[in-house]
Amino acid sequence: MTDSTATNSPDPTPAPARSGRSGGGRSARQAKRSAAAVVAPYLTRTLPPVEVLDEAGLAQIEENAETILSEIGIAFQEFPEALELWRQAGAQVEGELVKFPRGLCRQIVQQNAPASFIQEARNPARNVKIGGNATVFAPNYGSPFVTDLDRGRRYATIADFQDAVKLIYSIPHLHHSGGTVCEPTDVPVNKRHLDMVYSHLKYSDKPLMGSVTAAERAADSVELCQIAFGGDLGDRTVLTSLINASSPLRWDATMLGAATVYAKANQATVISPFILAGAMSPVTVAGMAAQALAEALSGMAYCQLVRPGAPVIFGTFASSMSMATGAPTFGTPEAGLAIFVMAALARRVGVPFRSGGQFTASKHPDAQAAYESAHTLLPTVQAGVNFVLHAAGWLEGGLALSFEKLIMDGDQLGAMTVYGKGVDMTENGQAMSAFRSNEHGQHFLGNEHTLGNFETAFWRSELSDNNSFEQWSDEGAQTHDQRANERWKQMLSDYAAPELDDAIDAQMLAFIEKRKSEMRDEIG
C-alpha cells in the first residue's frame, strides 16, 4: 500500500512502507502535500462565550452536584485501585460506591489539573492548544457503519478507516485526526486498536486519540506513540483519549483502566458523562447538568489522584430522546442549551471543556442532517467548547460515518473560524473611509476600501452552490450531498501522505506484528 493507495482497498492490514515509491517523485508529492497545508492548527475565539444562565443558576447547579457527590455518590466498579485512592483522599467508600465530602472533587481538580495544555502532533505545526480561547475540531468517533452515496451503508473496514483518516487529514478545519473514526470490524476486536493508531500516525500528522477499550490497549497506544514521536515521551502529551462514564453515576473498570494508564503517562483524557436525558439522567437541562458535573468532577479528580497534573478535559455528551419511541434525538433546543450550561460550569471549574459536534439522527446527509448539525455546531462554538469530538461526519445517531457528511460538515467548520473572531472594530473594520470616498447612492464594488478587503471580506463555502438557478441546472442540478460525494472521491485521489521516517514506520509495524502475534483473535 503506497501513499496514493486506491480508495477503500480490500487489504485490511497496513502493509510495510516502501522505500522506493512510484508516481511523480518527491517534488510532486510535496506539491500534493501542500493541499493539506496547515491553515490554522486550531480555532482561536475572540468572541466572548455566550451565557444562558446567571450566577445564581450556575451556583445552584453546582450546589446540586455537590449534593449528588456527597449524598448519592458515584460507583467505581470492579476497580479496587480507585477505591483505595479515594479512601486515602478522604472520601467515604461503601462497597464500590464512593461518597465525597462536599467540595472535595472540585478542590482536587482545581488544585491539580491544568487549565489548558498543548497536545503535540507528529507535525509540530499541528500542535493543538486545548483550553482557554482555543477550539479544536475532531472528527466523528465510534461508528460501526460507514456510508456513502455510491456504496450505501455497510459495516466499516480498516480500508474505510484509512480512507476516513486521509479525508480528515485533507480537511483543513479538522484540527485533529480523532480516534475510532469508524470501527474497523474486519480486524479482530482485540487487535484493531493497533491498526487504528498506526493508521492515524501513518496517514496523518494531526494529533490523535488512543484506544480506551482495555488498559493494555491504552498502553499499546502510548507505546506506538513513543515510537512515532521518537522515543521516551517524557512529560509530553501526545494523546487525548475518550473516557465515557456509564451514566448515571458510574465509572466501569474498562474506562477506569484506560484512564489510569493515560493519566500515569501524562496523556490527556476526556472525562465524559454520556447522557441521553430521560434515560441516563432526568429529563430537564438543570437536572442533567448537575449529574454531568458530578460525574465529570469525580472522574477528573480520580485522574489527579493517579497523577497530579495529568491533563483532563471536562466532557459532556448530552442529547434528548423521543419520549414516544425512546429513540435518541439530536440538534434539539434542549441539547443546545445544555452545551451552554455545561461550558459555563467547566469554565468555573477551570479546565478545558468538550461537548457538541455536528449531530443528527438522519439516515441521509439531507436537510434534516444539516438542520440538526447546525443547531449543534453554532452553540458549540458560541459556548466556547474547547475540544469538539464528532465535529464532522456523524450520521444516524452516530451509528454511521458518512463520507459525504464528513465533507459537508468539514466545510461548515470553516465558517465557525470567522464566527469565533467576532466583529472587527479596527479603523479598517469601521470602514468610514468607504463612505467618505463613495459618491452618494453609488454601490461600493469599486470602492478602494472594498478592493482593499476583497480577498478576505467574507467566508466562502467550498461546497455550497451560490450560482443562478440556470447555471446550477446547466451544471447538473446537483444537491449538496452529491457535490460532497464528488468532492471526497477527488480528495482521496489527490491525497498524499505526510512525511514519515521509514525507520520509525518499520519500528511501528514490528511492534504491531509482535503484539498481534501475542494474542489470539477475539471477535467483537
Added chain:
Amino acid sequence: MTDSTATNSPDPTPAPARSGRSGGGRSARQAKRSAAAVVAPYLTRTLPPVEVLDEAGLAQIEENAETILSEIGIAFQEFPEALELWRQAGAQVEGELVKFPRGLCRQIVQQNAPASFIQEARNPARNVKIGGNATVFAPNYGSPFVTDLDRGRRYATIADFQDAVKLIYSIPHLHHSGGTVCEPTDVPVNKRHLDMVYSHLKYSDKPLMGSVTAAERAADSVELCQIAFGGDLGDRTVLTSLINASSPLRWDATMLGAATVYAKANQATVISPFILAGAMSPVTVAGMAAQALAEALSGMAYCQLVRPGAPVIFGTFASSMSMATGAPTFGTPEAGLAIFVMAALARRVGVPFRSGGQFTASKHPDAQAAYESAHTLLPTVQAGVNFVLHAAGWLEGGLALSFEKLIMDGDQLGAMTVYGKGVDMTENGQAMSAFRSNEHGQHFLGNEHTLGNFETAFWRSELSDNNSFEQWSDEGAQTHDQRANERWKQMLSDYAAPELDDAIDAQMLAFIEKRKSEMRDEIG
C-alpha cells in the same frame, strides 16, 4: 372556490363565498379548524439577548452613523413632502439630499415611536406583540417563482399564492400570514395587491402585511382591512408593511409614498435597509452596521414626522456576497454577526427590530439550504429579533418560494420556541427528587419525575425521522424534502378556512371589483 379548494386551482381570481358549503357540515369544518389552533400567538423569550459587541463597540457604531447622517446625508428621492417635513424639523436639505444635525433622527424616534405595539389579527387570539421580548415569525416574501418537488420551478400564480397562504395558516409556529409570500404573476401588476390582501384576509385569520408598490395600493390595503375588521380602524394597527431603503443612503418615492400612507393611518412599517455587503455597503460588519443604523433612523424618524407615534420597526436585511462572482451568499458567519450587532443597536434606540429568517442560496431544499437556514435562524432568536420575515419557505436567494422548505422551516421554528425559554431552574427543573428516588446506577425512564415531565420534556420535530435505519428503509428511505412534500399536500387537503362573515366577504369582493374596473391592466 370553496374552503376546501383543490391544490393550485387554475382560477386566478377569488370567487364569491358560497353560503351553503358542501362536505361534512359545520361541525366537521370546525373540527378541521382545530388543526389550525392557536398554539401561541408569538414566541416569548425569557433568554436574555446574546451580545457580540461591548458598549464601546456599539457606541462607536452609533457615532459613525451620526457622522453619516450629518456629513454624508440620506437622499429622499422625488418626494417633496418628505423634504419639506425635514426642513421644518431642522435638517439641512440640499436638493434631495438631507443632512441631519447629530442626534436629530434618534431623538425624533425615541421621543415618538412606540417601544412595542400590538398588531391586531382578524382573529383576536392571533394578535401579535411586536417588540420587547416577543418574536413573531412571518413567512417568505417577494419571490417571483414557486417550486415544489412535483412541479418544479415556475412563475408563481395567484393559485400558488393562495396555496401558500393556506399552508402558512396551517403551520402553527408561523405567527403571521406575511405579505407578498410569492408574486402572483398571472394577475396584472397594478391589481395583484388586491387579490393578495384579499387572499390573506379570506384564507387566514393571522395578521398580515399590506402592499408597498405604490401609495394608492397601500391605501387599497388599508381600505380592505377596514372592511375586514368591521369599519373604521380608529387607532388600531392591523397591517405591518415592508419599506425597503434603496441602499446605500437613499429612500425612493415609491417606498416613501407607501410609508406615508401607512404612517398616516397608524399602520406599522418595517423600515429596512436592504444590504448585500460589498455592493450596497462596505464589506465589513461594522461599516454595514453604521450605514444600516443611519438609514433606519432616517426612515423611522420620517414616519414620526408624518404622524408622531406611528408604529415602526427597525429593519435590517443584510447578507454577504461572493466576491468572486457577485452572487449573494446566505447563512454566512458575517451575516450572523450582523444580526446580533443590529439587534443591539435597535434595543438602544428603543424600537422593535426586524431581521433574520431562514435564508439560503441553494436551489433545492437540501443540506445546503438547511445549514444556511439554521445558521441564520439561531442567531435571529438569540439576538432577540422581534419580527422575522422570511422565517419559512425562502429558497434560491429569495427568488423562489419552496413549498417543501416552507414545511421544513416551519417545523424548525417550533424548536426556537423552546430555545427562547432558556433553562428551567424551578424545583421541578432541578430534578433533585429524581436523583433521590432512583436506585443507584439505574436509568430514569420509570422515575416519577420523568413520568411527570414526560409529555413536555423535549421538543419533538414533526418532520424529522428519528427511527432506526431499518425502519426508515422499510418506510421508503425518504429524505427530509420528500417527507415535506407529502406533508404540504396533506396539509392542503386537510385545510379548512377560518370563519369569515359572508357580508364582509361580499363587501371586500365588491370593493376589489370596483377598484379593478377603474384601472387598465398593467403588465409587470
